[in-house]
Amino acid sequence: MIRLCGVTKRFEGATVLDDVSLTVPTGATLGLVGQGGAGKSLVLKLVCGLLRPDAGQVFVDDDEVSALDETALMPVRDRIGMIFQNYALFDYLTVGENIAFPLRQRRAASADEITARVTKRLAQVHLPGIEDRLPAELSGGMKKRVCLARATIHDPPILLCDDPTAGLDPVTTNRIFALLKAMQVERAATAVIVSHDVPSLLPLCDRLAVLDRGRRVFEGTCAEAEASADPLVRAFLHPEVTP
Amino acid sequence: MRALLDLLGHAIRDARFALTVGGRTVYYLARAPLDRAAVWRQAFEVGNRSVLFVLLTLGFLGAIMNLQTGFQALRLFGDASLVGAQTMPLVLRLFGPTVTGLMVATRVGTGIAAEVGSMVVTEQVDALRMSGAPPVDYLVKPRFVACILMLPALAVLGVTASFVAGMAVSYGAFQVNPATYANFDLVRTGDVFEGLLKALTYGAVIPIIAGAAGLSARGGSEGVGQATTRAVVNASLAVIVLDFVIGGAAFVLRT
Amino acid sequence: MRGLAARLGGRFLDIADVVGELALFTAAVARAGVRLRGDGRETWRTLHAVGVRSLPIIVVTAWFAGAIAVLQVGEYVVKYRAYEVMGWGFGYSVFREVGPLLVGLMFSGRVGAHNTAELGTMTVTEQVDALRVLAIDPIEYLVMPRLVAMTVMMTLLNVVGDVFALIGGMVTADVLIGVDPYVFWNSFIEYVKLEDFLNGLAKAFSFGVAVGLVSCGFGLSVRGGAPGVGRAVNACVVASAVGIFVLDYFITHLLR
Numbered sequence: 001m002i003r004l005c006g007v008t009k010r011f012e013g014a015t016v017l018d019d020v021s022l023t024v025p026t027g028a029t030l031g032l033v034g035q036g037g038a039g040k041s042l043v044l045k046l047v048c049g050l051l052r053p054d055a056g057q058v059f060v061d062d063d064e065v066s067a068l069d070e071t072a073l074m075p076v077r078d079r080i081g082m083i084f085q086n087y088a089l090f091d092y093l094t095v096g097e098n099i100a101f102p103l104r105q106r107r108a109a110s111a112d113e114i115t116a117r118v119t120k121r122l123a124q125v126h127l128p129g130i131e132d133r134l135p136a137e138l139s140g141g142m143k144k145r146v147c148l149a150r151a152t153i154h155d156p157p158i159l160l161c162d163d164p165t166a167g168l169d170p171v172t173t174n175r176i177f178a179l180l181k182a183m184q185v186e187r188a189a190t191a192v193i194v195s196h197d198v199p200s201l202l203p204l205c206d207r208l209a210v211l212d213r214g215r216r217v218f219e220g221t222c223a224e225a226e227a228s229a230d231p232l233v234r235a236f237l238h239p240e241v242t243p
Numbered sequence: 244m245r246a247l248l249d250l251l252g253h254a255i256r257d258a259r260f261a262l263t264v265g266g267r268t269v270y271y272l273a274r275a276p277l278d279r280a281a282v283w284r285q286a287f288e289v290g291n292r293s294v295l296f297v298l299l300t301l302g303f304l305g306a307i308m309n310l311q312t313g314f315q316a317l318r319l320f321g322d323a324s325l326v327g328a329q330t331m332p333l334v335l336r337l338f339g340p341t342v343t344g345l346m347v348a349t350r351v352g353t354g355i356a357a358e359v360g361s362m363v364v365t366e367q368v369d370a371l372r373m374s375g376a377p378p379v380d381y382l383v384k385p386r387f388v389a390c391i392l393m394l395p396a397l398a399v400l401g402v403t404a405s406f407v408a409g410m411a412v413s414y415g416a417f418q419v420n421p422a423t424y425a426n427f428d429l430v431r432t433g434d435v436f437e438g439l440l441k442a443l444t445y446g447a448v449i450p451i452i453a454g455a456a457g458l459s460a461r462g463g464s465e466g467v468g469q470a471t472t473r474a475v476v477n478a479s480l481a482v483i484v485l486d487f488v489i490g491g492a493a494f495v496l497r498t
Numbered sequence: 499m500r501g502l503a504a505r506l507g508g509r510f511l512d513i514a515d516v517v518g519e520l521a522l523f524t525a526a527v528a529r530a531g532v533r534l535r536g537d538g539r540e541t542w543r544t545l546h547a548v549g550v551r552s553l554p555i556i557v558v559t560a561w562f563a564g565a566i567a568v569l570q571v572g573e574y575v576v577k578y579r580a581y582e583v584m585g586w587g588f589g590y591s592v593f594r595e596v597g598p599l600l601v602g603l604m605f606s607g608r609v610g611a612h613n614t615a616e617l618g619t620m621t622v623t624e625q626v627d628a629l630r631v632l633a634i635d636p637i638e639y640l641v642m643p644r645l646v647a648m649t650v651m652m653t654l655l656n657v658v659g660d661v662f663a664l665i666g667g668m669v670t671a672d673v674l675i676g677v678d679p680y681v682f683w684n685s686f687i688e689y690v691k692l693e694d695f696l697n698g699l700a701k702a703f704s705f706g707v708a709v710g711l712v713s714c715g716f717g718l719s720v721r722g723g724a725p726g727v728g729r730a731v732n733a734c735v736v737a738s739a740v741g742i743f744v745l746d747y748f749i750t751h752l753l754r
Contacts, residue, residue, distance in 0.1 A: 050369050074375055082373045088366035102374040105381075150370075250554050295509065296736060303743035310750045311595055337570055345603055349735045353611070357728035364724075416751075464622070464724030468615030471731045475607035476555060483562045483600065490569045491674060498576050498675075 001026045002047055002158065002190060007056035007066075009042060017042055018214040019056070024207070026061075029184060029191040031201045031222075033236050034211035040194040041085060043211075044160045047192065048080050049073040060158065078106065081151035085162040087143040089135035089150070095122075096131030099150045108154060121149040125179060141172035145179065152183060159183070159191040165200070173200060180204060198236045210236060257477055261455040264379055268387050268451060271380040278385060285389035290397070293350045297397050298404045300346050304338055305330075305405030306412040313417045323417035327424035330409060335430060336437040336493070339402035341486045344445035346401075347394060348478035352453040355386055356474030359457025360467040368458070383454035387447065394446030395439055402438070437493045444489065445482050452478045516737065523715040527645065530637045537639050544647035552608045552655060556601055560659035563600045564666030567592045572675045584677045585686030588667045593660055593694045594701075599746060601659040602705035605652050606738035610713035613644060614734040617717025618727040626718065636718065645710040652706030656699060693753075701749050708741040 002024040009017040017039045024030040032040050045051045046058050049065045058066040063076050089098050099118045103109050109117065122128055125145040135143060144164060152159065164180065165173040177200050184191065184204065195201045202208075208225045210218040210233050218225065218233045225233055308330050313323040359382055362368050368378045413419040453474040460470035571587035574580070617640065620626050626636050664686070671677040716734040720726045 045369070048373060050372060070372075070377060077373050077375065080373065082370070084366045084370060086366060088370040090362075090367055090370070091365075101376075105374050105376045150374075247554060296740070299740055300743045303747045307595065307743070307747050307750050310747070311591075315590065333570060337566070346739060349603075349607065349739055350732070353728075353732040353735055357725075357732060361725060361728060464727050465615070465619055467724060467728050468612075468619065468731060471728055472608065472611040472615060475611055475735055476604065479604060479607055480555065480558065483559060483566070487562050487565050487569070490566060491670075494569050494572060494674060497573070 001059070001061055002030075002192065003057075003059040004043065004046070005057045005059070007043075007046060007053045007058060009039070009046065009051065010054050016214050017046075017053070020211070020214070020216045021056075022209055022216065022219060024190055024192060026190050027188050028206040029193065029204055031198070031205035031208045032192055032194045032211065033196065033198055033201070033208060035196070035213075037213070038211040039214045040211055041162050044082065044162050044192060044194060047160060048077055048082055078154065079156050080158045080160060081154070081156040083144070083147050083151045083159075083161040083164055085166055087135070087140075087147045089143055089146060091135050093135075094131060095127075095133050095135065095138070095146050098135065098146060099153050102150065102154050106154070117153060118149075121153055124183075125149050126175075141168050141176070144168065144172075144176055148176075148179065148183075155187070157187075157189055159189045161191065161193040161195075163194050163196075165195065165197060173197065177201075177204065196236070198239070202237075257455070257459075257473065260459055261452050261477070264383060264455040264458065265451045267377075267379040268383050268454075271377065271384050272387075275380050275384075277388065281385035282388045282392075285385045286393050288354075289347070289351050289386075289389050289393040292354060293347055293397060294400065296350050297343055297346050297401045301339070301342060301401035302404040302408035304342055305334065305407070305409035308334065308338065308405070309409040309412045310416060313413060313419075317417070323413070324419055324423050325426070326413050326417065326419060327409065328426035328429050331406075331427060332429050332431070332434045334402055334405050334409075336434040336441070337486070337490065339405060340398045340438045340441040340445065341482060343398040343401040343442065344394065344449070344482040344486075345479055347390070347397060347445065348449050348453075348482055349475055351390065352449050352474045352478040353471050355450055355453035356457040356460075356471045357467060359383075359454055360460035360470035363458060363460045364463055364466055378458060379454070383450060383458075386450040386454060390450045391443060391446040394449075395442040398438065398442040433493065433497065437489065441486060441489050444485055448481050448485065449478045452481055516733070519719060520712065520715050520737075523718075524711055526637055527641055527711065527714075530635070530642055537643055540639060541643035541646050544643045545651060548609050548647045548651045549654075551612065552605055552651065553658070555604055555608050556655045556659050557662050559600050559604045560597060560662040561666035563596050563659070564588070564592055564663030564668075565670040567596050567663070568667045568670040568675070572671065575677070576675060581677050581681055582685050583689070584671055584675070585682045585684065586689030588671070588682075589664075589686050589690030590694055592663045592667065593690065593698045595698075595746075595750075597659050597663050598656055598698045598701040598705065599742065601656055602652070602702065602709070602742045603739060605648075605655065605705070606709045606713075606735055606742065609648060609651075610709040610738050611731050611735050613648070613710075613713040614717040614720075614731050615727055617714060618720035618730045621718055621720045622723055622726060641714045641718070644714055645707070648710035648713075649703060649706035652709065653699060653703045656702030660695065660698065697749075697753050700753060701746060704745045704749060705742050708745055709738045712738045712741055 004020055004022045007017055007020045032043060034040050046053055047060060049068060053066050057064055060076050065076060096118050099121060100114045103114050118131065122130065125148055127142060127145055164176050181204055193201060193204060202222055205222055207220065208222055209216060212232055218228055218230055225237060309326050312330050313326045316323045316326060371378050371381055410421050410424045413424050414421060456470045456474035456477060460466045567588050571584065575584050629636050629639060668679045668682050671682050672679050713734050716730045720730045
C-alpha cells in the first residue's frame, strides 16, 4: 500500500505540491494524470524517497518513507521498481549490465543466475539478444523497454512508471501499455502510472487521480472519474470533445 | 556588496556540501567493500587524462623558474651556476605538487564534475539510488581512492619534467653544466615529505570537491556547465589554501 | 606497442587539429580587430559581468599567493637573518611570476570556463546560427566584446591581485616570521622596481588574450549537445593552462 498524507513540497519558494493526499491499496493500480508541471513526477520521487516532503507524510506499506534516512530507505527501495521519464539508463554500461545492475549491486543472485534472468527479461520486453549494445545505440521505445526490464529485474511488488510513453509514437505507445498490462497480470503488483494519455491508461487502472498545479482535484475509481463533473477531469477523460 | 554576500553564501554552501560528501566517502570507505576494478579503471583514467598535460605544464614551469632565478642570480652575483640547487627545494615542496594539483583540479576535476553532473540531470543518479547503489559510494569513492593513488605519482613525474626542462634551459641560457645543475645540497628530507603530503592531500580533496559540484548540478546542460566551472574554481582554490596551510605548518615546524 | 604508438600519434594529431583550428579562429578575430569592428554596448556589459564574476575569487587567490610566496622566501630570510630583503624577495617572485600565474589560472577557470559554457550552449541551441541568419557576424557581436573585456579585466585584476598579494604577504610575514610590516614595506619600496610590476602586467595582458581566444574558440566549435558543452569546457581550461605556461615562458625569456 502507498499512502500520501497532506504532502507539501516547495522548490525555491514556489509550492509545487500543495497538501496532496493519495492512497493506492495493495495490488491496485493508480493512474496519475495532470498537465505538465502539475507535480506528477514529484509524487513518484517522494514515494521512493528520492525527495523529501516539506510537510506531510509518505508511507510505503508500514514504512514512513518521509522519515527514513538513505540507509534505512534501501530495503524500501528493494521493493520498488521505478521507470524514469527520460530512461535514466547508465550510458557507460551495456544494456545487459544495465538490467543486471540492481541485482549485482544487491548481490542478490549468482552471476549465472543474473545472466539467465537478464536474458529472460529481455525476451519478455521483446528485445532478445541486445545485451551487448549500448543505450546510445537504441531508439526511444527500445530504451523505455530496457528501462522497464531494469526496473522489474528484482521482481519488486511495487511499480512506479513516470510517463512511460512520453515522446513515443502511437504504435510504440500501445506496445508499452500492452507490456505493462502483461506484467501487471503476471504479478499483481501495486503500481502508480503517470501519463497524459488517459484513454490508453484507463484499461490498466483501478483508480485515477488528477493533479492540477500541485493540488489534487480528483481521486476515485475509474467509474467515478467517468461520472465526475470537474471540467479538468472531463477534459482528460474525453480529449476529443474539449474545445 | 549584495553580490559579495551572495558569493559568500554560495561558498559556505559549497563547502558544507563538500564536507558532507567527504564524510560520506570516508564512511563508505570504512563500511562498504571497495570495488577494486572500478578504482583501477578510474586510476587509469586519471593518469591517462593528465600525464601529458602535467608533463607539459610542469616542464614549462621548470624552465620559467630557472630562467627567473638565473637572471636574478646573474644580476646579483654574476654567476648562475647554482640555479639547480636553488630551485630544487622550491620545486619539491611547492611548485611540483601544487601546480600538479592545480592541473589535476583542472583536468580531472572538470571531468569528474561533468560526468557526475550529467548523470544527475539525466536521472541516472536517481536510478543508482533506486538500485541500491549510494551515489557517493558508487561514484565518488573509487575516484577518491584513484586520485589519492595517482596524484603523488603524477607529482613525481611533474617534478622530474620540471627538473629536466630546468636543466635544459639552464644549459641553453646560462651554460650551466647538467652535472653542476643536478645539485641537491639544499634539499632536505622534510622537503620531500612536505611535497608528498601536499600531493596526497590534494588527491583526497580534488575528487571530493569535484564530485560534490557534480552531485549538486541542477537543470539540463546549463547546470552541468555551471557544475563544471564550480569544480575547477573550488578545487583550485582548495589546492591554493591547503598549500598555504600545509606550507605554513611545515614552516613553523622548520623554524 | 603499436597500439601505444598509434594512440600517441592520434593524440598528437588531435593536438595539431586543435592548434590549427585555434590559429584559423585567431586570424578571423584579428581581421575583425583590424577593422575595429565590435559591439560597444555588448563590450560594456561583458566587462561588467567578467569583473563581477571574477573579482572575489581573484582577491582570495592573490591573498594566498602572497602568503605562500612569503613562506618560501621566509626560509632564507630567517636563515640569514636578512629581514630587510623580505619585501624584495616577495615582490620579485609575486609580481613577476606567482601572481600573474595563479591569477591567470583562476581567471581561466572562472571566466574562461564560464564563457565556453555560455557560447557552447548558444551554439548547440542554434542561437549562433540565428545570429548568422540575421546577418550579424558572431565574431563581431560575440567574440570581440568578450575578448576585449577579458583582456582588459585580466590586466586590471592583476593590478588588484598585486595589491592583495602584498597585503597577504605582509600579514603572513608579520604573523609567522615576525617581520614588521613597516620593514617589509620599506624593503618592498626600495628594491622592487617598476619593471617587475610591468613584467607581470605584460604577462597578465597576454594571458587575458589567450584565455579569451581559447574560450571563445572552443565555445563556438561545440558539437553534440549537452555532453559536447561539458567536453568543450574541459578542453578549454586545459588548453588555457597550457597556453598560460607557454606564454609565461616566452615572455620571461623576452623581458628579462
